Amino acid sequence: MTVYSVPTLYEPATWPDPIEPIWQMLPARGESPVGAKRTDLTLADRLFMAAVVNVPAERRPWGSITWLADVFNTSRPTVYAIGKRGRAGMQALPARYPCLPDLPAQTSPVAEYPVVQVTPNRIRRSMLTLLFPGKVSGRDIQECLEAALDVSRSNATVSDLLHEAGRRAGKILDNVDLSPLGPVVLARDELFTGRNPNLLLVEPHSLVIAGLYATQDRDAETWACALLLTQDRGVQFAGLAEDGCIPYAASCREAGLDTAPSATRYLASAA
Known part of the structure; x- marks a missing residue:
């Protein structure tokens, strides 16, 4: 009888890099979360991205996030956002289910300042204010939101909001006597x-x-x-x-x- 050692059992003999074979196993079509803007990203796709994102950074292969963004035709902030939502969903499970360990606590002291509630309306107001009077271009608005409010909005979302706001402002100006x-x-x-x-x-x-x-x-x-x-x-x-x-x-x-x-x-x- 052949006896296999533990390292031999756990060594990926046929999958030297398991991330890509798992990606190839994902279905071409499937269920997507309710209300998702990218309906082409199925639930399996999002769970796969969330799993990779939640691998500790020091153990995750270098370039994994960029690779995910390329193969799923999306951006790195979107990949991180999906990973964050996946982690939050797992941590919200009942106590009888095993949950992911908590993230390390921040070492920096918490400043005693008022906490700003990031609502959809505040995000829209921030995007419009960055455009005028801020004179920030559409593509740079996304980076400003990530830095200031820790939220991400695609360039298409920003563009749609600016065009809609312009149309509404035009209607108001047209009706002024x-x-x-x-x-x-x-x-x-x-x-x-x-x-x-x-x-x-x-x-x-x-x-x-x-x-x-x-x-x-x-x-x-x-x-x-x-x-x-x-x-x-x-x-x-x-x-x-x-x-x-x-x-x-x-x-x-x-x-x-x-x-x-x-x-x-x-x-x-x-x-």
């Missing part, structure tokens, strides 16, 4: 998102946004349309404060406005 302002001198300028201009008209004293239009061009004809749209909302042009941009004066002629824009005259009168 600007006729009570009376004759006003508006300051106008061009803000760029990448290479696309946004035509902006602001009443300088109250900072009321009289018009904000995302356009493909910034020529005189486009500016003329912006002026007419603003006029349709009840604005009475008494003047325009602007720089010496060539299309500005031509846009007034295109729109048929009698306003003679002059930044110098307006600034002198305001002083």
Whole structure:
């Protein structure tokens, strides 16, 4: 009779690297958690990722998290988030089931500061505030959320929120009655998102946004349309404060406005 030693029994003779063979055993289709955004990641996929993430870092093969992110077509923060949720689910089991050991306690002292509750609404407000007035780009917002709130949101989620917020803000601005302002001198300028201009008209004293239009061009004809749209909302042009941009004066002629824009005259009168 052949007697096998303990090291021989536990040595992976046929699976020198067991992570990839286990991944190959996962089904191509299967059940996904209720409410999951990535329905292509099945429950088996998520349990597999959670198992690898919860292997102690000093024993986990180097590059495992990056490998998981590549083969499942996702990001490293998402892999860590799935591992965190899997660990929380196992620790929430009744006492009669074996649970994972607790994570090592933090050695740094706990600061006596108010605890901020990270709610979905706070996350949305943080993303919008990072964009304006923070001027943080969409891709960098994800890193800011991870650093400040320990939460992760995909670039698609951030983009959807920003577009939806823009549409809602546009509807609010369209319904504002600007006729009570009376004759006003508006300051106008061009803000760029990448290479696309946004035509902006602001009443300088109250900072009321009289018009904000995302356009493909910034020529005189486009500016003329912006002026007419603003006029349709009840604005009475008494003047325009602007720089010496060539299309500005031509846009007034295109729109048929009698306003003679002059930044110098307006600034002198305001002083």
